[in-house]
Each structure stands twice: as structure tokens, then as C-alpha cells.
Amino acid sequence: MSESVTMDKIVSLCKRRGFIFQSSEIYGGLGSCWDYGPVGVELKRNVKNAWWRSMVESRGDSVGLDCSIMMHPTVWRASGHVEGFSDPLVECKVCHMRWRADQLDKPACPSCGGELTEPRNFNLMFKTFMGPVEEDAAVVYLRPETAQGIFVNFENVVTTTRKRLPLGIAQIGKSFRNEITPGNFTFRTREFEQMEMEFFVKPGTDEEWYRYWAGERFKWYLDLGIRAENLRMREHEKSELAHYAKACADVEYLFPIGWSELEGIANRADFDLTQHAKWSGKDLSYFDSQTNERFIPYVIEPSAGADRSVLAFLVDAYREEDVEGTTRVVLKLHPSLAPVKVAILPLSRNEKLTPLAKEIHERLSRNFVTEYDDTQSIGRRYRRQDEIGTPLCVTVDFESLEDNQVTIRDRDSLAQIRLPVARLEEALKAKLAGESFDAGSLWAGARA
Amino acid sequence: MSESVTMDKIVSLCKRRGFIFQSSEIYGGLGSCWDYGPVGVELKRNVKNAWWRSMVESRGDSVGLDCSIMMHPTVWRASGHVEGFSDPLVECKVCHMRWRADQLDKPACPSCGGELTEPRNFNLMFKTFMGPVEEDAAVVYLRPETAQGIFVNFENVVTTTRKRLPLGIAQIGKSFRNEITPGNFTFRTREFEQMEMEFFVKPGTDEEWYRYWAGERFKWYLDLGIRAENLRMREHEKSELAHYAKACADVEYLFPIGWSELEGIANRADFDLTQHAKWSGKDLSYFDSQTNERFIPYVIEPSAGADRSVLAFLVDAYREEDVEGTTRVVLKLHPSLAPVKVAILPLSRNEKLTPLAKEIHERLSRNFVTEYDDTQSIGRRYRRQDEIGTPLCVTVDFESLEDNQVTIRDRDSLAQIRLPVARLEEALKAKLAGESFDAGSLWAGARA
Numbered sequence: 001m002s003e004s005v006t007m008d009k010i011v012s013l014c015k016r017r018g019f020i021f022q023s024s025e026i027y028g029g030l031g032s033c034w035d036y037g038p039v040g041v042e043l044k045r046n047v048k049n050a051w052w053r054s055m056v057e058s059r060g061d062s063v064g065l066d067c068s069i070m071m072h073p074t075v076w077r078a079s080g081h082v083e084g085f086s087d088p089l090v091e092c093k094v095c096h097m098r099w100r101a102d103q104l105d106k107p108a109c110p111s112c113g114g115e116l117t118e119p120r121n122f123n124l125m126f127k128t129f130m131g132p133v134e135e136d137a138a139v140v141y142l143r144p145e146t147a148q149g150i151f152v153n154f155e156n157v158v159t160t161t162r163k164r165l166p167l168g169i170a171q172i173g174k175s176f177r178n179e180i181t182p183g184n185f186t187f188r189t190r191e192f193e194q195m196e197m198e199f200f201v202k203p204g205t206d207e208e209w210y211r212y213w214a215g216e217r218f219k220w221y222l223d224l225g226i227r228a229e230n231l232r233m234r235e236h237e238k239s240e241l242a243h244y245a246k247a248c249a250d251v252e253y254l255f256p257i258g259w260s261e262l263e264g265i266a267n268r269a270d271f272d273l274t275q276h277a278k279w280s281g282k283d284l285s286y287f288d289s290q291t292n293e294r295f296i297p298y299v300i301e302p303s304a305g306a307d308r309s310v311l312a313f314l315v316d317a318y319r320e321e322d323v324e325g326t327t328r329v330v331l332k333l334h335p336s337l338a339p340v341k342v343a344i345l346p347l348s349r350n351e352k353l354t355p356l357a358k359e360i361h362e363r364l365s366r367n368f369v370t371e372y373d374d375t376q377s378i379g380r381r382y383r384r385q386d387e388i389g390t391p392l393c394v395t396v397d398f399e400s401l402e403d404n405q406v407t408i409r410d411r412d413s414l415a416q417i418r419l420p421v422a423r424l425e426e427a428l429k430a431k432l433a434g435e436s437f438d439a440g441s442l443w444a445g446a447r448a
Numbered sequence: 449m450s451e452s453v454t455m456d457k458i459v460s461l462c463k464r465r466g467f468i469f470q471s472s473e474i475y476g477g478l479g480s481c482w483d484y485g486p487v488g489v490e491l492k493r494n495v496k497n498a499w500w501r502s503m504v505e506s507r508g509d510s511v512g513l514d515c516s517i518m519m520h521p522t523v524w525r526a527s528g529h530v531e532g533f534s535d536p537l538v539e540c541k542v543c544h545m546r547w548r549a550d551q552l553d554k555p556a557c558p559s560c561g562g563e564l565t566e567p568r569n570f571n572l573m574f575k576t577f578m579g580p581v582e583e584d585a586a587v588v589y590l591r592p593e594t595a596q597g598i599f600v601n602f603e604n605v606v607t608t609t610r611k612r613l614p615l616g617i618a619q620i621g622k623s624f625r626n627e628i629t630p631g632n633f634t635f636r637t638r639e640f641e642q643m644e645m646e647f648f649v650k651p652g653t654d655e656e657w658y659r660y661w662a663g664e665r666f667k668w669y670l671d672l673g674i675r676a677e678n679l680r681m682r683e684h685e686k687s688e689l690a691h692y693a694k695a696c697a698d699v700e701y702l703f704p705i706g707w708s709e710l711e712g713i714a715n716r717a718d719f720d721l722t723q724h725a726k727w728s729g730k731d732l733s734y735f736d737s738q739t740n741e742r743f744i745p746y747v748i749e750p751s752a753g754a755d756r757s758v759l760a761f762l763v764d765a766y767r768e769e770d771v772e773g774t775t776r777v778v779l780k781l782h783p784s785l786a787p788v789k790v791a792i793l794p795l796s797r798n799e800k801l802t803p804l805a806k807e808i809h810e811r812l813s814r815n816f817v818t819e820y821d822d823t824q825s826i827g828r829r830y831r832r833q834d835e836i837g838t839p840l841c842v843t844v845d846f847e848s849l850e851d852n853q854v855t856i857r858d859r860d861s862l863a864q865i866r867l868p869v870a871r872l873e874e875a876l877k878a879k880l881a882g883e884s885f886d887a888g889s890l891w892a893g894a895r896a
Contacts, residue, residue: 018608160466
């Protein structure tokens with residue numbers, strides 16, 4: 001995290017440029033719910049697609065799944081959520097504010113100093129009523145995690161894919177938790193999106209796979225540009241472990257609120273399949289036809305938050321730079337995450353420039369996610385592209401009409417080079433793949 | 449729709465091959481909720497990505513959005529859902545089954561013939577309680593449509609993107625309706641996914657844009673392979689129109705249950721922005737800086753169901769063919785929608801074949817979504833690939849070890865050609881782009 005970044009600055013940038021808006025803002029907002037705006041939705045899509053590519057598409061040993069948010073209520077009895085998924089709630093007897101007892105330093109109301117009630121368990125699952133008449137309709141819960149959808153489908157997936165262990169089943173989707181104290185922008189919200197994989201392995205190989213996944217997942221953030229000094233792995237103490245976990249490690253990121261969890265990697269052993277076998281009466285064991293063994297698989301779970309990841313990528317990319325005496329705000333997002341890859345900016349809105357600029361835009365938009373912008377001054381448009389993290393801008397000026405050359409401006413170095421329109425695609429592609437402007441032959445002949 | 453396809457056959461195929469499972473099946477299922485399995489999730493992703501590409505990425509006049517499912521309760525007062533989003537519910541006085549009064553032919557229970565109660569209005573929105581204590585916590589609804597999230601963000605989107613009208617704002621996401629009589633597999637479910645765009649235009653241009661979008665959206669299904677004879681456009685009669693709509697047309701598909709709605713295109717005029725301006729007290733008008741006019745934009749809404757689209761693509765692609773005396777079930781999905789593009793199948797699992805087959809798989813998986821399968825007989829594996837709609841199979845046999853050639857098998861024609869491994873990528877790419885096996889030079893030298 002750079003020293004200058006605060007959560008307020010991130011919230012402000014997100015609102016100003018259309019990354020994230022408060023939900024139902026014109027009605028005063030809805031507590032801890034957020035909407036992704038035009039550039040935010042693209043950033044989030046890029047993050048989720050990067051995860052899917054890494055966890056499903058590029059692997060031979062995993063498949064995807066997309067389960068419904070509403071599940072049979074017994075799922076949450078088997079998983080332990082009905083019984084145990086709760087936080088200790090206390091209320092101030094004076095001002096009636098409510099707090100999580102386990103997050104308080106002192107036994108008095110943080111708001112007014114008043115006396116607090118005894119803690120009582122508050123279940124975090126949202127419930128609703130399915131079916132036409134509320135009184136006798138089924139109570140169903142909104143899933144508090146996507147993981148259980150994977151466990152209850154384990155048998156179906158193995159049967160229909162005929163895959164052998166080790167086998168990963170991955171899912172991206174919304175979950176809901178009625179948090180007592182949500183907050184810190186999109187870090188802790190009541191509605192959020194998860195990216196979870198359950199990786200089923202033979203007992204005995206679980207510790208090795210646990211270490212493998214901790215390493216892989218840590219690397220994923222680094223590969224997408226998170227700075228190493230802002231990322232750390234924190235192994236849980238035995239005393240911290242949930243009752244079902246043999247081991248757990250958190251990938252933590254240095255948010256402006258301090259080191260906080262981005263993703264957990266847990267060795268869940270055979271807890272989940274055993275529980276669902278017991279409650280459903282179904283045999284959820286696995287038969288290994290190569291060794292003629294039957295067993296309940298162990299599970300390694302890398303469980304990441306999509307919203308938290310987006311927030312971490314935003315925070316990590318945020319820079320304030322002094323450029324010729326003024327402050328430039330720039331998001332140095334990894335090119336694969338940037339909502340727009342190439343902006344096409346005619347120097348001004350002008351009937352002579354527009355045809356060439358539009359022609360270039362039309363051509364480039366076949367190969368790149370582009371934006372065409374001809375409003376306001378070129379300086380303000382550069383500032384906008386910097387703030388949404390666009391790696392490259394192509395500027396079309398009056399000289400372009402003469403020499404059929406345009407300028408490429410690099411977001412990070414602010415270097416500009418001029419090159420023939422015919423070589424644009426090749427140059428942009430190389431630059432987005434990480435080549436620097438002075439990397440030899442490609443740029444030979446280009447005029448810096 | 450081919451004559452042989454029934455909903456039962458589709459349900460059976462979906463379960464057998466891993467397209468769609470019943471939600472929480474090991475617990476007896478949850479009414480009208482469904483999970484997308486390993487190939488289903490890829491098909492659905494492909495459908496949603498095709499929509500996003502067509503509606504957002506490939507257009508200069510639209511942007512995306514991703515709003516929360518839970519919104520401020522007043523949104524649903526302004527939109528009319530609290531007041532009017534209900535179905536007439538009747539109950540049988542004898543067997544206590546419940547029915548939608550407007551779907552009954554006779555005024556007696558369809559199940560036992562008993563007498564029915566008077567109809568009462570049943571609101572279709574799911575509600576839940578946000579905040580730590582149920583009694584006094586805010587009642588919030590699960591959105592019954594994604595559209596309202598777009599309307600309440602209209603001002604934010606215009607301000608942050610500085611886009612001018614006409615402007616489309618598109619969103620893909622889950623919605624929830626507590627249907628009295630869900631059913632017909634994934635056609636009508638209580639939890640479903642929508643693909644909606646609100647296209648904001650200047651009043652007076654709305655009829656033209658309405659016709660434009662009706663045409664565009666109809667064409668989208670045809671471009672993705674739906675057969676013309678199974679698709680029709682049905683314009684609503686004036687008497688059918690919702691109170692907010694100036695005009696509405698449905699894209700209908702010939703499902704096994706008959707012609708049914710796939711997508712609605714509505715001219716909603718200024719109803720939504722006017723309502724939200726009234727209830728929020730915010731000015732939601734638009735100022736056109738080119739003509740110096742201020743007005744409330746009109747809205748054209750193409751609103752499609754992602755689950756219904758997936759179901760239509762499945763039904764339309766389904767074929768039973770007589771091949772040498774046995775029935776072949778095949779999904780003739782458009783290549784861009786197929787979950788797997790290329791399957792690599794060694795003739796048998798054999799230590800001599802495996803290295804070459806794996807090497808080819810490794811190479812191809814860089815450019816195509818592939819599956820490697822070496823279990824069971826080659827015939828059964830072809831059948832599996834046919835049933836999940838894989839356009840091309842690459843077979844590696846013992847001759848391949850000698851001549852470094854492999855066989856490509858075409859899903860639709862069952863034609864097979866043999867060609868050098870070095871030319872695989874080029875050939876597969878051309879084939880997936882729609883070239884036929886006898887299309888000239890590319891295939892010259894290949895041995896059919």
C-alpha cells in the first residue's frame with residue numbers, strides 16, 4: 001500500500017469515476033450494499049475471469065459449478081450453520097446501539113459509554129419464506145457461503161464427469177451474511193461475491209495439497225500485480241482453527257485499515273462430506289478403481305472474496321504522483337485487469353480529426369477493449385484514463401492527417417512515442433504484454 | 449424444435465451429462481431451484497458472455513452495471529412492485545392445493561375437483577430482514593428484476609461516464625420471484641438470472657429505437673444458431689400492455705411446452721425515471737448540451753432470461769439421429785456456445801499413445817477450451833462428446849505414432865479427416881469458424 005492511500009480516497013475515486021456506487025443512493029443508500037458502475041463491473045469481471053481461467057480453464061484436474069443461492073434448509077443443519085454460524089450480540093442499555101461483543105475492547109458502549117446487555121448469539125444467515133403463504137411456507141436461507149453447494153453436488157459431478165481424484169470443483173457466486181457491524185466500504189458487506197474451490201484429495205495427500213494451494217493462491221495475487229510488500233501469508237494457530245479445520249492459512253493484504261484477510265486456504269479434512277452423508281443418508285464415499293480403495297475424500301478449500309480482491313487491486317494500484325507541480329492520481333492496474341485497455345483520443349472534437357480517430361477506434365475495437373472520448377480538454381481526458389487505469393492512450397492530432405502517424409501514451413511512465421497507424425495493433429499488443437517502449441526492433445523507427 | 453424432443457429428454461440429458469442438477473438433490477431437492485453442473489456452467493457462461501459482447505463490448509453507446517440484489521425498500525414502492533407485483537391466489541377448500549386463478553380453465557381444483565376460495569393477491573417478492581434484530585430490522589426484498597438497479601443509477605452513470613444519449617446500460621444478474629406455480633424445468637423458477645438493458649433515448653425517437661431493438665434481439669438468437677422456424681416475434685395487443693408500457697413485443701421460442709417467452713422488448717416511455725424522481729425527490733432529467741434541451745429520457749428495454757436462453761439453446765440443438773441402426777443423441781450447439789470446443793481422445797489408454805495425446809492436448813489447450821478423455825471405449829467417448837455438444841474430436845491412434853497424423857471428427861456431419869499434427873491448430877480454427885471440411889486448400893492433402 002502506498003503511504004498516501006486512504007479508504008476515503010478510494011471511495012471517492014470509485015464514486016467519481018464509476019467503479020462503485022452506494023446501492024440505492026438516490027434513496028439515501030442501503031446499509032453496506034454497493035453497486036459496481038461502468039468501469040467497476042469490467043474490473044470485477046476481469047478479476048473473476050482471471051480466477052476462473054486460473055482455477056478451471058487452465059487446469060485438467062478441476063471443473064466449474066454454479067449453484068442456486070437458495071438451498072434445502074437441511075444443508076445448513078448438516079453444515080453446522082443453523083446451530084453455530086452466529087456472532088455474540090450486545091446492545092447498549094442507554095442508546096440501544098448494537099455491537100459484536102468479540103470486537104469490543106471495553107465492556108461499555110463505544111458510542112455513549114453506556115452499560116451493555118449480556119451477549120446473545122445472533123445467527124448471521126438471512127432467512128426468507130418460499131411458497132405462497134408465509135405462515136406455513138418453508139423457511140429458506142440465503143446461502144452464507146458457496147462451498148456447501150459444491151459438497152452436496154460432489155457425487156453428481158464425479159458421476160457425470162467420470163473424473164478421478166484429485167479433483168477441484170470451483171464456483172463463483174453471491175453469498176449473504178447479516179453482519180452486525182459491516183463496514184470499511186466493500187471489505188465487509190452483507191451481500192458479497194465469493195470465488196471458492198473445493199479440492200477433493202485422497203486422505204494422506206491432504207497436507208501436501210494444502211501447501212500447494214497456499215502457494216498457488218498467494219502467487220495468483222502477485223501475478224496480477226499486487227506488490228509483494230503488501231501481501232503476506234498468515235498461518236492460523238491451532239487455537240484459532242474452526243472445529244472442522246485441520247489447518248488454515250490466510251492470504252492477507254495491507255489495506256488502509258491494516259492487514260486483513262483476502263482469502264483463506266483451509267484443510268477441511270472429511271468434515272463436510274461426512275456431515276452431508278450423515279444428514280442425507282447418502283453414501284458420499286469415493287471409489288478409487290486403480291487402487292480398489294473406498295474412502296471419504298479430504299478437502300482443501302481456497303476461498304477468496306471477489307469484492308475484497310477488487311478492493312485490494314484498487315488500493316494497490318492507487319498512486320498519487322507529482323507531475324510538473326500538480327498531483328496525478330493514477331491506477332497502475334495490471335493490463336489484464338484494466339477495465340479499458342486502449343483509449344482513442346482525438347486532440348479535440350473537430351470535423352477534420354474525427355473521421356481518422358473513429359476509423360482507428362473502429363479498427364482497434366476489434367482486438368482490444370477500447371474507449372473513444374472526444375469531450376473536454378485532452379488533459380482532463382488523460383486524467384480520466386489515468387484514474388480508471390487505462391494502460392495506453394492513442395492520440396490523434398492534426399499532424400496525423402499529414403503523416404498518418406499517431407501518439408501512444410504510456411500510463412505508467414508517461415512516455416509517448418509516435419508511430420505509423422499501420423503498426424498500431426502490433427505495438428499495442430506488445431506493450432500490453434509487458435514490453436517496454438525501448439525494447440528493440442519493434443520500436444525502431446518510432447519517434448519518442 | 450425437432451419433433452422428437454420432449455422436456456423429459458432434455459431434463460434427462462442435463463442430469464446425465466452434468467448440464468443441470470436439481471438443487472440440494474441429496475436432500476430431496478428444493479422446489480424449482482437448479483444447479484448448473486460442469487458443462488452447464490460453461491454453456492451458461494458462454495451465453496452470458498455472448499450477450500455482454502453484443503450488448504456492451506461491441507457497442508460504443510452502452511456500458512455495463514452490476515447492482516446489489518438487496519435494494520432500498522422504497523425502490524419497490526416507486527416501481528409499483530409493492531403495490532402491484534402480485535398474482536391472484538386461490539386455494540382448494542378440500543385438498544388445500546394452491547393455484548394461480550388466472551391460469552385455471554375451470555373454477556374447480558385441477559387436482560381433486562374441489563371448490564376454490566375467492567382469489568386474493570399474493571405479492572411475488574421474497575422478503576427478508578436486514579440488521580441484527582428481526583422484529584425491528586428493515587424489511588428488504590430480493591429484487592424481482594434487475595432493471596430498477598439501472599434506473600436508480602442512471603444519474604450516476606451519466607455523470608461518471610459523461611456519455612450522451614442514446615445510452616444503453618446493461619446488467620446481468622440474479623432475480624427472485626416467489627412464483628405460485630413454478631415449473632417446466634428451468635423455464636419458470638423462483639431464482640433466475642436476467643440479462644437486461646435499459647436503453648435511454650430522446651422522446652420522439654423511442655419508436656424507432658423500439659423497432660431497432662426488437663430486430664437486433666431477434667437476430668441475436670438466430671446468429672447463435674436458433675433455427676428460424678422455432679423463433680417468432682409476437683407484438684402485444686394494446687389490452688395486454690402493462691400500464692407503464694407504450695409497446696411491447698416478445699421473442700418467443702417453440703419449447704416442448706409450446707410457444708413461450710424468451711425475451712421481452714418494451715417501450716417503457718418515461719415511466720421509471722419519472723417515478724423514481726417523484727419518490728426520491730431527485731431531478732433525474734437529462735440535459736442535452738448540443739440542443740440545450742432538458743427532458744426525462746424514454747427507455748427501451750430488451751429483457752432476456754439467461755436460464756430460458758440456455759434452455760432454448762439446449763432444446764434447439766437437441767437431435768436424435770439414426771446412425772447405422774442405433775440412435776445417436778447429439779447437441780448441435782453453435783461452436784461459440786459449446787462448453788468444450790475440442791476433445792482429445794487417444795484410441796485407448798495405452799502407454800504408447802498417451803505421451804503423444806497428452807502433448808497434443810497440452811498444445812491445443814493454449815488456444816481452445818479442450819477436454820482430454822481416455823476412459824472407456826472410443827465409441828462411448830464419442831457419444832459423450834456428442835451429447836455435450838463438442839464440435840470437434842481429435843483422435844490419436846497407433847498409426848499416429850508412425851505418420852504423425854491424427855483424425856479430426858466433425859460432430860455434425862460425422863465426417864472424419866486425417867491430417868498432420870502440425871496443421872491441427874489451423875484446421876480446428878477454420879472449422880470452428882464455420883468452414884466445412886471440403887472448403888478448398890486448407891484441407892487439400894488431408895485424407896478423408
